[in-house]
Amino acid sequence: MKRTRVPPFSGLLAILLLISACATSKPASTPGPLPGWNEGPARQSIVDFIGAVSDPDSSDYVLPGERIAVFDNDGTLWSEKPLYFQMLFVFDRVKAMAPDHPEWAEQQPFKAVIENDRASLEAQGEPAFLELFMATHAGMTTAAFDENVRGWLVAARHPDTGRAYTQMVYQPMLELLDYLRAHQFKVFIVSGGGISFMRPWTESVYGIPPHQVVGTSIEMTFDTRDGHFVIDRKPEIHHFNDKAGKPVGIERFIGRRPIMAVGNSDGDLEMLQWSTAGKGRRLGVIVHHTDGEREWAYDRNSAVGRLDMALDAAPEYGWTVIDMARDWRTVYPPE
Amino acid sequence: MKRTRVPPFSGLLAILLLISACATSKPASTPGPLPGWNEGPARQSIVDFIGAVSDPDSSDYVLPGERIAVFDNDGTLWSEKPLYFQMLFVFDRVKAMAPDHPEWAEQQPFKAVIENDRASLEAQGEPAFLELFMATHAGMTTAAFDENVRGWLVAARHPDTGRAYTQMVYQPMLELLDYLRAHQFKVFIVSGGGISFMRPWTESVYGIPPHQVVGTSIEMTFDTRDGHFVIDRKPEIHHFNDKAGKPVGIERFIGRRPIMAVGNSDGDLEMLQWSTAGKGRRLGVIVHHTDGEREWAYDRNSAVGRLDMALDAAPEYGWTVIDMARDWRTVYPPE
Numbered sequence: 001m002k003r004t005r006v007p008p009f010s011g012l013l014a015i016l017l018l019i020s021a022c023a024t025s026k027p028a029s030t031p032g033p034l035p036g037w038n039e040g041p042a043r044q045s046i047v048d049f050i051g052a053v054s055d056p057d058s059s060d061y062v063l064p065g066e067r068i069a070v071f072d073n074d075g076t077l078w079s080e081k082p083l084y085f086q087m088l089f090v091f092d093r094v095k096a097m098a099p100d101h102p103e104w105a106e107q108q109p110f111k112a113v114i115e116n117d118r119a120s121l122e123a124q125g126e127p128a129f130l131e132l133f134m135a136t137h138a139g140m141t142t143a144a145f146d147e148n149v150r151g152w153l154v155a156a157r158h159p160d161t162g163r164a165y166t167q168m169v170y171q172p173m174l175e176l177l178d179y180l181r182a183h184q185f186k187v188f189i190v191s192g193g194g195i196s197f198m199r200p201w202t203e204s205v206y207g208i209p210p211h212q213v214v215g216t217s218i219e220m221t222f223d224t225r226d227g228h229f230v231i232d233r234k235p236e237i238h239h240f241n242d243k244a245g246k247p248v249g250i251e252r253f254i255g256r257r258p259i260m261a262v263g264n265s266d267g268d269l270e271m272l273q274w275s276t277a278g279k280g281r282r283l284g285v286i287v288h289h290t291d292g293e294r295e296w297a298y299d300r301n302s303a304v305g306r307l308d309m310a311l312d313a314a315p316e317y318g319w320t321v322i323d324m325a326r327d328w329r330t331v332y333p334p335e
Numbered sequence: 336m337k338r339t340r341v342p343p344f345s346g347l348l349a350i351l352l353l354i355s356a357c358a359t360s361k362p363a364s365t366p367g368p369l370p371g372w373n374e375g376p377a378r379q380s381i382v383d384f385i386g387a388v389s390d391p392d393s394s395d396y397v398l399p400g401e402r403i404a405v406f407d408n409d410g411t412l413w414s415e416k417p418l419y420f421q422m423l424f425v426f427d428r429v430k431a432m433a434p435d436h437p438e439w440a441e442q443q444p445f446k447a448v449i450e451n452d453r454a455s456l457e458a459q460g461e462p463a464f465l466e467l468f469m470a471t472h473a474g475m476t477t478a479a480f481d482e483n484v485r486g487w488l489v490a491a492r493h494p495d496t497g498r499a500y501t502q503m504v505y506q507p508m509l510e511l512l513d514y515l516r517a518h519q520f521k522v523f524i525v526s527g528g529g530i531s532f533m534r535p536w537t538e539s540v541y542g543i544p545p546h547q548v549v550g551t552s553i554e555m556t557f558d559t560r561d562g563h564f565v566i567d568r569k570p571e572i573h574h575f576n577d578k579a580g581k582p583v584g585i586e587r588f589i590g591r592r593p594i595m596a597v598g599n600s601d602g603d604l605e606m607l608q609w610s611t612a613g614k615g616r617r618l619g620v621i622v623h624h625t626d627g628e629r630e631w632a633y634d635r636n637s638a639v640g641r642l643d644m645a646l647d648a649a650p651e652y653g654w655t656v657i658d659m660a661r662d663w664r665t666v667y668p669p670e
Contacts, residue, residue: 255545
């Protein structure tokens with residue numbers, strides 16, 4: 001069942017119910033704090049948790065400074081199909097840079113990207129992706145890379161929906177971020193994606209400032225160029241923020257164990273384990289992509305955003321699983 | 336001149352001046368926002384800067400989210416003599432661990448520490464310090480190290496003043512941190528010291544939460560031990576946050592260029608350069624340790640906190656130099 005149905009009843013009964021609802025302190029006729037969510041166990045577990053840790057009279061009360069919530073990004077805050085959006089950025093950048101690199105016409109893996117030869121690219125495997133990543137993410141200043149990301153986000157459109165990528169964020173999650181902040185939570189992104197790819201837009205889109213974004217990073221050096229100070233990006237991984245790298249990234253950047261963690265794939269397993277194993281009440285949440293109509297449906301067999309071990313772990317650890325088709329009234333914000 | 340002198344004048348004149356002062360909107364008889372600071376060009380430049388960037392009607396106005404101020408720690412927020420306090424922690428930890436390491440009695444550099452042989456230790460140079468650092472900072476979980484730091488801070492006392500180390504922070508700087516926050520600045524520590532050595536106490540002492548502390552860090556891994564999840568500390572540097580490492584640390588952790596930077600040594604030179612070279616109004620501040628009576632007097636020839644190149648650079652870049660003896664009315668908080 002994808003929608004909750006309102007049973008038919010007579011006009012008189014409706015009026016009586018309305019009067020009754022208005023007499024209570026929380027009228028049922030107004031939307032709750034998470035209007036993009038359907039009523040159900042997922043929404044309820046989130047509301048209950050946030051209420052409990054924010055209530056000074058609750059035995060689960062947590063001081064505001066300790067109310068740390070961490071969110072994965074790809075597949076948790078925005079979509080990740082047909083590929084991680086950062087990889088689509090890489091492809092677009094390779095094509096934009098190609099005129100300055102005529103040698104790429106005959107040089108793999110660049111050739112495959114320029115020719116849109118996805119099969120060849122996938123056959124070349126992970127080293128090819130790393131080479132493409134470094135060619136488009138390093139060898140420039142932080143300021144230049146920042147400009148590249150901002151420019152791409154303005155111009156690029158998703159191949160299936162035609163939306164700007166920053167319009168493919170999940171409306172229910174935007175509401176949840178606001179709801180957490182209204183309860184004095186400090187919200188961090190903890191993503192396997194590139195930290196410098198996210199920071200140019202997370203504040204305007206999610207309300208999450210750059211220093212609350214944790215992600216994969218590369219080496220950098222402080223240099224002088226043409227009499228100006230610059231920071232150069234180097235083609236070497238400094239911190240890989242996925243799987244077991246996520247708890248390490250949390251320790252490195254946040255320095256405090258979260259009380260709530262939200263993810264959607266096996267890459268989030270260790271982050272969920274670390275966050276929910278701390279003392280006191282904790283909440284682990286997994287977004288299950290079940291909605292092939294409004295978004296994409298995938299889990300155990302997907303190369304991007306595989307959800308297998310973490311889905312099995314959820315009942316064991318008591319994590320809340322969001323069934324996107326059932327639990328979300330809306331997916332994307334209105335255009 | 337170490338103190339500003341109030342010229343003598345008659346009682347009548349004093350009363351007239353008092354009446355005159357009370358008639359103005361900011362009476363001179365009440366302390367300003369920075370009571371631990373003497374009037375003078377240093378205090379004035381700080382107050383002017385903060386006022387200008389916070390004033391929506393000023394051409395120097397900066398949006399609150401961009402009001403990032405970075406502070407060095409050792410010698411800027413707390414003292415650093417006779418040695419960096421973290422090094423005194425290392426010595427105390429070596430002695431505390433020695434009963435479990437009988438081999439250290441004959442093994443350098445541990446032998447020198449156990450025997451308080453400072454001359455031998457210094458002759459062994461930097462590799463010896465690094466070995467001591469790793470022996471006391473790695474090979475344990477993050478939780479265990481955190482406990483070590485907290486326990487030490489409760490028990491240890493400074494060899495010269497007898498104060499707890501957290502009572503050797505600078506009162507004028509505590510006031511400045513509050514003043515900045517009152518003007519919607521986000522304040523970060525950017526220190527060459529260990530990030531995990533600072534985070535256990537920066538929030539209670541400075542009001543700076545763990546995620547706003549940037550420092551030198553070591554490698555870590557996420558592990559399982561006795562059925563529990565832990566993060567282990569490994570004896571390898573991950574990020575060295577001094578000199579040219581400071582702008583890199585700023586980019587890595589904060590992801591935004593500060594508009595104000597405060598330091599006291601050549602280790603802060605690049606942080607000051609990077610922060611003050613950005614567009615718009617900026618403020619660089621250097622604490623000059625000139626007060627041998629209330630604190631310590633040192634600059635160009637000090638092994639700890641050497642201030643030489645950055646002192647020469649200050650007039651060139653227009654940085655404010657705080658003369659501790661002249662500009663600070665008080666040094667430490669009341670006990």
